[in-house]
Amino acid sequence: MEAFSGSVRNGILNLSIKDEQALYAAYMPFVINGGLFIATRKNYNLGDEVFILLDLMEEPDRLPLTGKVIWITPKGMGGNRREGVGIQLNEKHGDIQGKFETYLAGLMEAGKPTNTM
Numbered sequence: 001m002e003a004f005s006g007s008v009r010n011g012i013l014n015l016s017i018k019d020e021q022a023l024y025a026a027y028m029p030f031v032i033n034g035g036l037f038i039a040t041r042k043n044y045n046l047g048d049e050v051f052i053l054l055d056l057m058e059e060p061d062r063l064p065l066t067g068k069v070i071w072i073t074p075k076g077m078g079g080n081r082r083e084g085v086g087i088q089l090n091e092k093h094g095d096i097q098g099k100f101e102t103y104l105a106g107l108m109e110a111g112k113p114t115n116t117m
Contacts, residue, residue: 013038013087016055020103023057027100031070031088034097039084044069050087057103066090 015038017023028035038052052065071086089096 013040013050013052014055015052017057019057023100023103027104028071028086028088029097029101031086033067033089033091034100035067035070035086035088036065037071037073037082037084037086039082041075041083044072044085046070046072050085052087056099063096065096066092 015026015036017026026037028037036052036054044050046069048069050067050069052067054063054065056063065087067087067089069085070088073082073084073086075083
């Protein structure tokens with residue numbers, strides 16, 4: 001079973017992040033307000049607004065997030081890159097970036113590849 005999975009149901013992106021390694025791979029710290037890469041086969045355009053339901057590790061409830069598509073990795077990109085989209089989270093979720101970085105303490109400078117870089 002994967003520690004990271006994303007899917008689309010009825011126009012909503014569902015993302016489940018089970019551990020720090022999966023969060024490290026999905027998190028986009030270079031994005032203003034924070035961003036997440038979500039593996040999906042659904043086609044999006046840059047600038048599309050999205051709604052995300054995030055299951056984040058030990059958080060007791062799903063986190064509802066909104067944002068816009070700022071990154072697209074198309075199918076067949078190569079280099080072991082997953083097909084999907086990068087989402088810039090809306091500024092109203094400012095506390096989520098701190099939450100991600102708390103979970104990732106010590107991993108942020110690891111220099112390991114992620115789903116986007």
